[in-house]
Amino acid sequence: MSNSPDQKSNEENAPLTRRTFILAGAGVAAGACYAAAMGYPVYRYLADPSERAQSAVAVKEVFLKDADKLPVGTAMMFKFGVKPALLIRHAENEWTALTAVCTHLACTVQYDQNKKHIFCACHGGVYDAKTGANVSGPPPKPLAKFQVAPAQGGLTISLT
Amino acid sequence: MNTLFQNAFKTAYNWVDERLNIGDAIAFAGKKTVPEHKHSFWYYWGGISMFFFIVQCLTGVLLMIYYRPGAEAYESVRQITNEIKFGWLIRSVHSWSANLMVLAIFIHMFSVFFMKAYRAPREFGWWSGVALLVLTTIFGFSGYLLPMDELAYFATKVGLGIPGSMPGASVLVDLVRGGAEVGDATIQRFFTLHVVVLPALFVPLLGFHLWLVQKHGNAIPPSEELTPVSERRSIPFFPNFFAKDLAVWLIALNVLAVLAALFPWDLGKQADSLSPAPVGIHPEWYFMSSFQILKLFGRWFPGTLGEVLGILVFNLGLVLWMLVPLYDRESPSGVKARRVTYFGLAVLAITLITTFWGYWEV
Structure with a gap:
């Protein structure tokens, strides 16, 4: 690389010469490579459980053994994938299955047998026990409903 | 644009400097020098030992995220090694770095010995260093049991059996072992020792050791003392020696990465108190x-x-x-x-x- 005398003196006066710029750039690039080479395995290592949970979320249907023996007017909790869900038996052949995760701040909701509604103890959110619609309190959205179908020896719960 | 950035930096620097006096620290580090002679190579080994210790702290924290001491110890290490992504690598780095740390400390110790760097006023540096080595071997011994595979199990049995054969020491050994046999109680104890007790002793002692190096500076070997003071060469600690130290750490990091990735640390069969010791243990x-x-x-x-x-x-x-x-x-x-x-x-x-x-x- 040939520099005219003018350019050279210019470079000397400038706070940043081409040489230091290239050296600093190479240093930063090498540092970034090392950071990535160490950071990527550490990230994947730490993220492993949440990656596994995501594949469990892909569940489309669960079978609940003996759920058809649930007494009328009561409810039970079950797991749909990794999330808690709620099965309510309103009458002999009337069922509701809903996700039990409150749409406000993700607390687990419960069925109130006396008042016949679903409520969340954290911030007092109330949902309709048959439709899952948010009735009062802070919840912004209704609870998602599942389909309930009688099956041999239990109930099949599936995504709608 | 450039001057705007520089002014902002200067303002921020001054704000911090007024409160923390960084300038003094930098001036101090610049005045501190490290002697340079044909044996200077050995000055790096204390730093290399410390580098591996830092790696141990970081990978140890990562392993603790999935490790479960007690009855599930083997299963949790099996999951880390075989199921959790890059778990084998984290564990391999921890095991390799432990061995390299012991090796670096041995080299550091013998070089200090032969350079006679233990001489007055550096006696406490020598003593604290030997104490750090002893703690390091206890780190190694206690960490070796944690996967609870066959080798770990029998190594711990034998290791505790040696002092146990001394008259009167068996009570103490039973206390360390948490019973008459190596089992879940032993793992829990060794885990506590490995991740709480030993670091709590090691870190302050290492601080003391480093403070002494700061206080007395690097010792020069007797052969160099024959050189007249005016002819002795030295380099500033900051940035010259510091930069060299970093370069050596980078080499250590690369060696560690190659060993850990190409020769991943094995996990043996689960320990079984009824099976005989494997041949060649x-x-x-x-x-x-x-x-x-x-x-x-x-x-x-x-x-x-x-x-x-x-x-x-x-x-x-x-x-x-x-x-x-x-x-x-x-x-x-x-x-x-x-x-x-x-x-x-x-x-x-x-x-x-x-x-x-x-x-x-x-």
């Missing part, structure tokens, strides 16, 4: 020398006598080694202390010979 290489010395004494003096004598001689050697700054009366006057050098060479030779002998007999 032996302690970790850094315990091999002391293990072989004890074995030899047991051979020369059959029965408890051999074991007791072996332990006594070994501990006497360790005490002599620690007290070298007190009885090395020749080095301080600048005369080369031949006898002490020969003692060091003998210790080095015995360590190496018994180590290889131990492997030969396995």
Whole structure:
């Protein structure tokens, strides 16, 4: 690389010469490579459980053994994938299955047998026990409903 | 644009400097010098040891995220090794770095010994260093059990059996073991020792050790002391030696990465208290020398006598080694202390010979 005398003196006066710029750039690039080479395995290592949970979320249907023996007017909790869900038996052949995760701040909701509604103890959110619609309190959205179908020896719960 | 950035930086720097006096620290680090001579190479080994210790802290925290001490110990290490993404790598780095740390400390210790860097006023540096080595071996011993595979199980049984054979020590050993047999209680204890007790002792002691290096500076070997002061060369600690230190750390990092990735650390079969010890079982290489010395004494003096004598001689050697700054009366006057050098060479030779002998007999 040939520099005219003018350019050279210019470079000397400038706070940043081409040489230091290239050296600093190479240093930063090498540092970034090392950071990535160490950071990527550490990230994947730490993220492993949440990656596994995501594949469990892909569940489309669960079978609940003996759920058809649930007494009328009561409810039970079950797991749909990794999330808690709620099965309510309103009458002999009337069922509701809903996700039990409150749409406000993700607390687990419960069925109130006396008042016949679903409520969340954290911030007092109330949902309709048959439709899952948010009735009062802070919840912004209704609870998602599942389909309930009688099956041999239990109930099949599936995504709608 | 450039000046705007510079002004912003200067303002921020001044704001911090007014409160923390960084300028003083930088000026101090710039005044501090490191001697440069043909033996300067050995100055890096303390720093290399510390680098591996830092790696141990970071990978140890990562392993603790999935490790479960107690009855599930083996299963959790199996999951880390075989199921959790890059778990094998984190574990391999932790195991390799532990071994490299012990190796670096040994090199550091022998170079300090032969450069006579333990001489006044640096006695406490020597003593704290030997204490750090002892703690490091306890780190190694306690960490070795945690996966609870066959080798870990029998190594711990044998390791605790050695002091257990000393009259009166069995009560203490039962306390360390948490019962008469190595089991879940032992793992829980060793885990507590490994991740809480030992770091709580090691870190302040390391701080003291480093503070002494700051206070007294790097020692120069007797051969360099013959050079007139005006002809001795030195380089500033900051940034010159610091930059070299970083370069050496980078080499250490690369060596560690290659070893850990190409030779991943194995996990043996799950320990079973009913199955016999596997053939060819032996302690970790850094315990091999002391293990072989004890074995030899047991051979020369059959029965408890051999074991007791072996332990006594070994501990006497360790005490002599620690007290070298007190009885090395020749080095301080600048005369080369031949006898002490020969003692060091003998210790080095015995360590190496018994180590290889131990492997030969396995």
